[in-house]
Amino acid sequence: GNSVTQMEGPVTLSEEAFLTINCTYTATGYPSLFWYVQYPGEGLQLLLKATKADDKGSNKGFEATYRKETTSFHLEKGSVQVSDSAVYFCALSDRSSASKIIFGSGTRLSIRP
């Protein structure tokens, strides 16, 4: 079945450091890929998405590229801020309609001032 594996946390970085959170997936067909972010005490927010191979999703300085050949969707940001501290979930959904989202286990990111 479909699954998502992402980098174990917690990840602690200094402000302005470069961020990479690895994510790989297993899926039949061609899923859509997502990164969701959950700030402390809040709900899930869609951060970015990509719907086909070689698509790059980007938002708020974060980027991720849909790599079919390596089945990966790594999240990157060139210079993190304290306000980026949150839990990040990599996720996929089957292209068929009304399809559930399958989440990775989440990576907790803490940024030191």
Add this chain to the structure above:
Amino acid sequence: AAGVIQSPRHLIKEKRETATLKCYPIPRHDTVYWYQQGPGQDPQFLISFYEKMQSDKGSIPDRFSAQQFSDYHSELNMSSLELGDSALYFCASSLAGGETQYFGPGTRLLVL
């Protein structure tokens, strides 16, 4: 822009009680999904509805039931609550055929 609305935001119940969680999707969204997120865990899919019909079912206990109404809002009914039901319950909505789901703020349920 309007978002997914969930009520209540917090709920405290005793074991063996019942609870009803409500979800109001983004206007014009006709598909609703329910997820359960235990402490420190990733969200797990429970059930979804499209045009008032159940479209998919995940790891939803038999003690739980859900439905979608003609105005597309949905309710998750939980009976014989157990301590292990304490979790954050998310509702998400999407347009039919759309792969992007937008999540509500969640209902935090605590069972004592």
